Amino acid sequence: MYGIELILVLMVVAFGTSCGNPGAQTEPMSTEPVQFSVVESKADSVFLPNKDWKSRSYNMGSRVEVKSLYFVDELIGFAIAENSKLYRTADAGKSWTAVESLPSFSLVDLQFVTQDEGYMLSLSPATFNEAPLGSVIHKTIDGGNSWKIHGSFPSVSLYKLEVDVDGSLVVVGRRNVAGPQTDTQNVVFYSRDRGLSWVEKTTNVNTIEVSERGQVADFMTDVLHSRTHGIVALSIKGRLYSSLDNGDSWKLLTKVPEVADDFGVRSLLNFGELSDGSIWVAGGAAAIEGTFGVVAVTKDLKVWDRTTLAGNDLKDVAFLSENEIIACASSGAASRQERGKDRILYSSNRGKSWSTVLVGGGSAAYTSIFMFSASKLMIGGKNGEVVMLDRQ
8 A cells, every 4th residue: 555645535335326327416524623642652673582372384376475365264265466366275274276267357355245155346457557447346156166247337446345244235446537636536336235236425525635745645445334433434644534324424533643754654554443442553654764663542532542663564463352463564674684574473562562473484574464363363475475373
């Protein structure tokens, strides 16, 4: 997500107009400024070994770079790779095979409703510097052995697929329209019948920040169903929006505090909700002085407990409990010995201190986490390495 500068995509779940209706109604989003404060701390960048975790490493092939992992159960799982391929395992990651029934699309997201029924979102072949031709949803009914196109969205770039417990599907993104980027229409498609038909609602939002490089468009990257705030969406510029009426209206909850102006460009990785209702956000920052990892947690949306980790860029983060964190980190330290060294880190105090679970050997780079439970995880990385972690 580094360097992506796109218009803000409004996350909306709606039932109003039919898919593709150019007369879809628009409603403004509430963007009233919110007040917040920050409790700041810095983590120690010296990581002692952690012997509480046991690791087992497997390999998918040296040319496979894992973007994300998804498991249906403890044996059957999938890996979305940078080479636009989907890989499947039936033995908990020991062996992987490429799924050949998919065309060469840029795979984005994957979710399953049951062990047999799953949906995958992809972009038509293109780069982020060129408007993708459209988006496609694929469906499997045999546990991912084969996939068929189940929905096509011309001239729309979709970035997130969400499957609810009742099997309803939501995809969010933007419609590619002629003119400047600020004219881009933000869209959500919703299906109640497992993708057989879709409804659309389009909402225009103008949240453009002005920087030294001119106008910078914000862009929603993730969404979750909150127990307290309804539907919550996170943007790459650190805004959290909420809808309590299935997306008919939105309000700005809060803004994730900036790392620091001199830290350079910040990239938000992901976010989630803890069992106590707190919302957490994690990311990294690249700067001339080095790289920084960031973990921020808020309970009341007014006070952020934020911790920075100097010298380490966080690639992915997962909260195991209200206080425990596992993170994939890449060192940007000044020393040649430490620079580029990838680690799996563990924290028991929300990032205030970290220990090393595993250090990548050679060209290994850890990039993604799938959590089976608080004591069992699968880690994916570059060069085809996948690691199973079990807490002893």
